[in-house]
Amino acid sequence: MKWIGAHVSISGGVENAPINAKKIGAKAFGMFLKNQLQWEAPPLKDESIRKFKENCKKHGFNPEQILPHSSYLINLCSPQKELLKKSRKAFINELRRAKVLGLKYLNFHPGSHKNLISENDCIKIVAESINLALDKVSGIVAIIENTAGQGANIGYRFEHLKMIIDRVERKDRVGICLDTAHLHGAGYDIKSYDSFTRTIKEFDDIVGKSFLRAFHLNDSKVALGSRKDRHESLGLGKIGVNAFKFIIQNSLSDNIPLILETVDQKKWPEEIKLLYSFAK
Ligand SMILES: [Zn+2]
Numbered sequence: 001m002k003w004i005g006a007h008v009s010i011s012g013g014v015e016n017a018p019i020n021a022k023k024i025g026a027k028a029f030g031m032f033l034k035n036q037l038q039w040e041a042p043p044l045k046d047e048s049i050r051k052f053k054e055n056c057k058k059h060g061f062n063p064e065q066i067l068p069h070s071s072y073l074i075n076l077c078s079p080q081k082e083l084l085k086k087s088r089k090a091f092i093n094e095l096r097r098a099k100v101l102g103l104k105y106l107n108f109h110p111g112s113h114k115n116l117i118s119e120n121d122c123i124k125i126v127a128e129s130i131n132l133a134l135d136k137v138s139g140i141v142a143i144i145e146n147t148a149g150q151g152a153n154i155g156y157r158f159e160h161l162k163m164i165i166d167r168v169e170r171k172d173r174v175g176i177c178l179d180t181a182h183l184h185g186a187g188y189d190i191k192s193y194d195s196f197t198r199t200i201k202e203f204d205d206i207v208g209k210s211f212l213r214a215f216h217l218n219d220s221k222v223a224l225g226s227r228k229d230r231h232e233s234l235g236l237g238k239i240g241v242n243a244f245k246f247i248i249q250n251s252l253s254d255n256i257p258l259i260l261e262t263v264d265q266k267k268w269p270e271e272i273k274l275l276y277s278f279a280k
């Protein structure tokens with residue numbers, strides 16, 4: 001099965017996410033668990049939780065088909081003590097929100113060293129953050145997203161992802177989400193069948209396919225290896241539509257959330273249709 005969808009809005013309450021996903025013909029969705037631009041959020045209301053679960057059931061979304069994304073403010077390898085503390089607290093809080101909603105995953109960006117510490121030290125700190133958080137909240141799988149390596153962000157090399165996973169104690173509760181625009185920005189070519197196959201083999205050799213739990217499907221506005229993160233609608237960017245066909249036609253994308261974060265939401269229904277046409 002291919003579970004294709006998009007990162008939908010929670011405006012008006014988290015319970016609207018499954019409704020918004022259904023409207024665009026999605027069989028999976030991404031969502032924030034709170035306003036992603038604020039540190040604090042009021043606890044989820046019982047009514048919201050109940051309606052979220054009810055709407056997921058009604059529209060056929062199981063927890064395996066839902067990939068919540070944590071706030072962009074969180075930096076789990078912050079070299080600044082206060083920010084690290086705040087980030088860990090916020091991350092634990094988001095794991096708890098995922099849990100009360102009956103979800104399975106929490107997707108996040110590994111973080112930034114802000115040019116104050118080395119990439120290696122940053123990797124150690126993020127792994128420690130994951131261990132602390134998984135210890136506090138049971139059940140949820142922490143999904144590390146690869147990055148484009150913009151600014152001082154780590155996670156743009158498969159080796160970074162591997163080093164983080166190596167340091168996580170609960171291997172059954174850590175996974176990877178591969179964002180195609182981030183792969184491209186980081187210099188991993190997926191445009192042709194050969195380059196796609198090479199990139200996936202490299203991922204498998206270094207990290208291991210078994211850790212792959214999701215894809216973010218985005219074209220990119222920027223050049224291969226530019227270390228920039230600029231999403232584009234499918235087929236309109238520098239990656240091109242073929243890469244998405246390779247992904248959909250590969251068993252690697254079976255039974256995991258495949259989430260669009262492309263720039264033009266109006267195109268989501270047709271993008272989802274296009275991706276499903278590749279599955280036939
Ligand atoms: Zn992301």
Ligand SMILES: [Zn+2]
Binds near residue numbers: 145179216261
């Ligand atoms: Zn992404």
